Amino acid sequence: MCGIAGIFLRDGEPVNEAIISAMCSAMVHRGPDERGTYISNNIGIGMTRLSIIDIENGSQPICNEHGNIWVVSNGEIYNFQELRERLVSIGYRFKTRSDTEVIAHLYEEYGVDCVRHLRGMFAFAIWDDRRNRLMIARDRVGIKPLYYFENGRDIAFASELKSLLQYPTIERRIDLESLQYLFAFMTTPPDASIIANVKKLEPGHVLLASEDNGAEVFRYWDVEFKPDRSRSEDSFSEELRVRLLDSVSSHLVSDVPVGVFLSGGMDSSAVAATMAKISEKPINTFSIGFQNRKYDESEEAKDFAAQLGARHTELVLESDALAFLDEISWFLDEPFGDSSAIPTYMVSRLAAKEVKVVLSGDGGDELFAGYDKYRVEQRQRVYDRIPKQLRSVFAPIAMMMKEGMPGRRFLFQLSMTGNLRYLNSLSDFRYESNGSVFSQEIRTEMAWRSSWEKMSTCLEGGPDHWLSRLQYMDIHRYLPLDILTKVDRMSMANSLEVRVPLLDHHFVEFAATIPPERLLDGSGSKAIFKKALRELVPENVANRPKRGFAVPLGDWFRNNLSGLVRDLLLSDRARSRGIFNMNYVEQIIKLHEGGRNQDDRLWLFISFELWCRNFLDSDRSIITACTRIREVSLNAANSR
Numbered sequence: 180m181c182g183i184a185g186i187f188l189r190d191g192e193p194v195n196e197a198i199i200s201a202m203c204s205a206m207v208h209r210g211p212d213e214r215g216t217y218i219s220n221n222i223g224i225g226m227t228r229l230s231i232i233d234i235e236n237g238s239q240p241i242c243n244e245h246g247n248i249w250v251v252s253n254g255e256i257y258n259f260q261e262l263r264e265r266l267v268s269i270g271y272r273f274k275t276r277s278d279t280e281v282i283a284h285l286y287e288e289y290g291v292d293c294v295r296h297l298r299g300m301f302a303f304a305i306w307d308d309r310r311n312r313l314m315i316a317r318d319r320v321g322i323k324p325l326y327y328f329e330n331g332r333d334i335a336f337a338s339e340l341k342s343l344l345q346y347p348t349i350e351r352r353i354d355l356e357s358l359q360y361l362f363a364f365m366t367t368p369p370d371a372s373i374i375a376n377v378k379k380l381e382p383g384h385v386l387l388a389s390e391d392n393g394a395e396v397f398r399y400w401d402v403e404f405k406p407d408r409s410r411s412e413d414s415f416s417e418e419l420r421v422r423l424l425d426s427v428s429s430h431l432v433s434d435v436p437v438g439v440f441l442s443g444g445m446d447s448s449a450v451a452a453t454m455a456k457i458s459e460k461p462i463n464t465f466s467i468g469f470q471n472r473k474y475d476e477s478e479e480a481k482d483f484a485a486q487l488g489a490r491h492t493e494l495v496l497e498s499d500a501l502a503f504l505d506e507i508s509w510f511l512d513e514p515f516g517d518s519s520a521i522p523t524y525m526v527s528r529l530a531a532k533e534v535k536v537v538l539s540g541d542g543g544d545e546l547f548a549g550y551d552k553y554r555v556e557q558r559q560r561v562y563d564r565i566p567k568q569l570r571s572v573f574a575p576i577a578m579m580m581k582e583g584m585p586g587r588r589f590l591f592q593l594s595m596t597g598n599l600r601y602l603n604s605l606s607d608f609r610y611e612s613n614g615s616v617f618s619q620e621i622r623t624e625m626a627w628r629s630s631w632e633k634m635s636t637c638l639e640g641g642p643d644h645w646l647s648r649l650q651y652m653d654i655h656r657y658l659p660l661d662i663l664t665k666v667d668r669m670s671m672a673n674s675l676e677v678r679v680p681l682l683d684h685h686f687v688e689f690a691a692t693i694p695p696e697r698l699l700d701g702s703g704s705k706a707i708f709k710k711a712l713r714e715l716v717p718e719n720v721a722n723r724p725k726r727g728f729a730v731p732l733g734d735w736f737r738n739n740l741s742g743l744v745r746d747l748l749l750s751d752r753a754r755s756r757g758i759f760n761m762n763y764v765e766q767i768i769k770l771h772e773g774g775r776n777q778d779d780r781l782w783l784f785i786s787f788e789l790w791c792r793n794f795l796d797s798d799r800s801i802i803t804a805c806t807r808i809r810e811v812s813l814n815a816a817n818s819r
Contacts, residue, residue, distance in 0.1 A: 181239065182209030182671075183251040183325075184337040185224035185304050186346065187313045189390050194223035201345040202337055203227050208510070209253070209338060209671045215239050217249050222306050222313065226251040229535065229674055243283045244272055247308040250286070252279040253338050254301035254323045255678065257429040262296060279303075286314070294385060294399055298429070300679065302338060302380075312389040319400045319684045320542075321382030321659030324667055328377050334388050336380075339668075340372055340512040344794070349377060351795055355621065358758075360630040362608045362616050365516025365783060366660040368630075373513045373790070382659050402654055402687055404642035406694035415693055416711035422689055423712070426680040427453040430538055438463035438534040440526060440677075441491070443479030445549070445705060445712075445721050446540030450680055452715040454538060455487040464489040465530040465537065467522045469496055469731055483720060494529045496522060496730075501740065508789040510672035516607070516783040517661050518730045524669040531673040541662050542681035545653045546690040547708040548646060548698040556601050556649065557699060563596050570594055582615075583770045583777075598638040601649065602631060607779040615763045646695040654687075733778040736771060744768060748784050756791065759784070 184202035186194045196218050203214055203225045210227030217224050217240040226239045242249045256262070259278035262285060267273065271284040278299075285293040286305050291314060300322035305314040315336050317325045326343050327336040337343040344351065354375040357367045367373050369381050380386055383400040427450060431437055439451045441464040455462050464484045468477025477493050484491035500521055507524050530537050544550045573594035580587040592600055608616055617625070634656070641651040663679070670677040680686070693707055700706045709721040736744050747753065748764055764784060771777040 181229060181251070181253045182206035182227045182338040182342065183224070183253045183302065183304055184226070184342050185222070185251065185306075185313070185315075185335065187306075187334040187388055188221040188332070189334070189388070189393075190332055191221050191390070193220055194218055196223065198346060199223045199225045202335075202342045205342040205345050206337070206339045208674055211674050213238060215251075217242075217251075217306070219306075219308070224249060224251045224304055224306060226253075229676060239279055241275070241277065241279050241283060243287055244274075248283050248287055249306040249308070250279055250283045250303060252282055252301060252303035253325075254299055254303070254318065255432075255676070256281060256297050256299040256301060257432060257683070258298040260432075291385060291387065298684065300682075304336060310389065312387060314385060314387050315380060316385045316399075317380045317382055319383045320654065320663070320682050320687065322663050322667070322679055322682060324664065325380040326372060326377055327380055327386065329388075329394050330376065331393070334386075334394060336386075340374065340377065341509070341794070343377060344374070350375065353758075353795075355625050356630070358621075359617075359625050360633075361514055361516065361787070362783065363606050363630045364602075364634065364656070364660075365607065365779075366664065367513050368633075369656060369660060382655070400684070402651065402691050404644070404647040404651060404691045404695075406644070406647075407692045408694050412697060412707060412710065415697070415707055418689065419708065419711040422686050423449065423453055423680070424457070426683040426686045427538070428457055429683070430678045430680040431457065433536050435535040436463070436533070437536040437538065437678075438465055438530055439538045440464075440530070440540070441466050441480045441484055441489075442540070443476030443483070443720070443723060444540065445709065445716060445723075446543030446681060448483055448540070448716045448720050449543070449708075449712050450538050450540045451483070451487060451489070452712075453680075455489065456715070462487065462489045463530075463533055464491045465526055465533075466491070466493045467496055467526045467529070468493055479720070479723065483717075486717070492529060492533065494525060496525055500525055501735065501743075504785075504789065505793075506672065507669070508786065508793055510668050511664075511786070511790075512668060514783065514787040514790045515665070516779065516786065517665055518732050518779065518782040520665045520669055521730050523665050524672060527670040527673040527675045527677075531675040535674075536676045536678065537670075538678050538680055539666060540681060541666060541679050542658065542687075543705070543708065545650055545658050546681065546687060547693075547705040548650060548695070549705045549708075550653075551704075552601075552604065553646060553649060553699060554704060555604065556645070559592070559600065559604075560645070562593055562600065565593065570596070582766060583775045598635045599631065601638070602634050607783070615760055618757055618760055621758055644695045646699060647691075650695075658682075732782055733771070733776045736778055736781055741772065744771075744781055744785070747788055748781070752792070752796075753788050 188194060199216050207227050210229045213228040215226055215238055224240055228239060240249050240251045256278035259281045262281050266284045273280055282303055285296055294316045301318045302323040302325040303316055315325060324338055325336060326340050328343060328349055333348055335343060335346045352375045354371055354373060357371045357373050360368045371378055384396055384398050386394060386396045388394040439454055439462060441447050441451050451464055466477055466480040481491055507520055511520060573590045577587050577590035595603060637652050638648055641648050666677050697707050745768060754761055767777045767780050771781060
């Protein structure tokens with residue numbers, strides 16, 4: 180596991196080594212064990228290494244035996260040993276046991292198609308000195324991140340935005356389309372970032388750049404939903420068990436100890452149980468709990484860990500966890516609407532004291548339709564039968580109701596059809612109120628509603644069945660932009676590698692063959708997944724209502740941290756930005772103080788303001804806000 184960075188100057192100018200060094204320094208947390216660079220005229224690549232495989236000899240950048248192919252890689256290639264044996268058999272020579280050297284020789288043999296042979300999570304860069312060509316690639320589902328900047332002359336790339344911002348050509352200016360997307364769907368878009376002209380390389384994509392042909396981005400993989408209705412449920416269940424065992428086994432390849440994140444839910448329990456079945460020693464499990472039982476699954480996790488004979492470690496979070504908001508904001512890289520980044524950071528911090536690698540259960544809800552929103556959409560599809568003439572009266576009635584009034588959201592939902600209704604149900608800043616968020620000056624500059632139109636277009640293509648379309652969208656949007664982003668940034672902030680066996684691409688492709696009607700049957704969600712693993716996961720765990728990885732922010736913001744919310748969001752500093760409609764911000768705060776939970780909206784405003792202070796302001800600090808947070812937290816701790 181590493182952080183990678185690089186610069187390719189297509190006009191032939193030499194790369195400044197100091198810039199590469201600065202880019203690596205900005206993400207040293209991703210790889211505190213070692214650093215390395217390769218500079219040759221107009222190409223420079225660098226890395227920071229977290230040593231997991233071939234600890235002694237796996238240094239990067241690494242080259243082939245001829246010294247004309249150079250590679251830096253972030254992630255793990257789980258089939259590298261198999262690939263190595265194949266390459267040795269046809270004459271390639273290796274000097275290490277590392278998976279990165281396999282990529283170098285694989286590229287020699289297959290060229291750009293080398294990426295299709297890899298099984299794993301990765302973002303890597305290859306410099307081909309023979310062709311004066313740069314190749315960067317990202318894994319199929321987006322477990323590992325990769326940002327890039329391209330202006331027709333320069334190409335710069337890095338694992339993290341903060342690293343890329345060390346490149347002086349990049350202007351620290353907010354991308355307004357990304358800003359609109361952020362306040363519609365709680366993340367920035369799949370192909371862009373909050374900084375103008377800085378892009379994300381999308382999952383399953385490759386970028387090729389050369390002096391003569393410029394830069395070209397293309398997709399090398401996509402999931403295809405092809406339900407096989409000829410197979411029995413027992414047949415699917417049996418193969419699911421076999422594939423899960425195979426995936427977890429492959430993800431345990433390591434030269435350092437491996438643990439597992441364990442909540443009280445089905446997915447992490449399935450991974451933990453499979454890992455315990457394989458392991459000859461007791462496994463290490465880690466979980467987070469809360470004093471508020473509404474959010475707490477720690478007892479369930481603890482009980483299941485005991486059944487597995489695991490060495491279990493847990494941490495109970497209170498509002499003083501917000502003392503880490505300065506670190507969390509810095510490591511997130513971009514404003515981020517999912518407050519579960521907080522417990523993810525804390526459980527990663529906890530696990531990093533014991534191990535360097537953990538497995539997680541992320542991905543199961545997307546593959547096996549575990550989210551409540553799928554069942555809600557299943558019920559709400561009946562709304563599409565409402566005549567258009569009747570539907571047209573609901574929105575004007577709702578518009579006359581005040582923000583936060585009971586029934587307002589429901590009337591707006593009734594006024595919408597199909598894709599827009601579903602997308603609106605996902606957003607905390609809904610379609611009908613999204614425009615109220617921003618100042619008039621910002622609104623006039625925005626391509627208004629473009630974010631909603633793009634997401635709606637994503638749903639219009641793809642699989643035939645409505646459930647498969649929603650899963651397809653979540654695999655391409657929610658999973659890489661929210662879940663995997665949160666896990667990668669918060670774990671790597673603590674120099675911890677997280678592996679995701681449920682997102683092994685072979686496992687994903689198999690899940691896409693299960694007919695959607697077998698995922699949401701009368702017995703509940705994830706029906707076939709639960710049936711397949713009933714011998715591994717007890718019934719009380721499999722059928723436990725889904726809670727998600729939520730945080731009691733509403734209570735925290737309404738009680739001992741209420742002053743912080745106002746001090747931060749209504750400050751002169753926040754007002755001076757001219758981005759938001761401050762009357763709307765104050766209205767949201769008052770609604771929350773009055774008992775109407777607005778914690779998710781408040782969290783996004785807070786995340787954005789802290790990001791601005793950290794990345795845009797001249798002093799690039801958030802000392803004032805974080806001092807206030809620490810004072811509140813320490814006072815609360817002392818009072819106990």
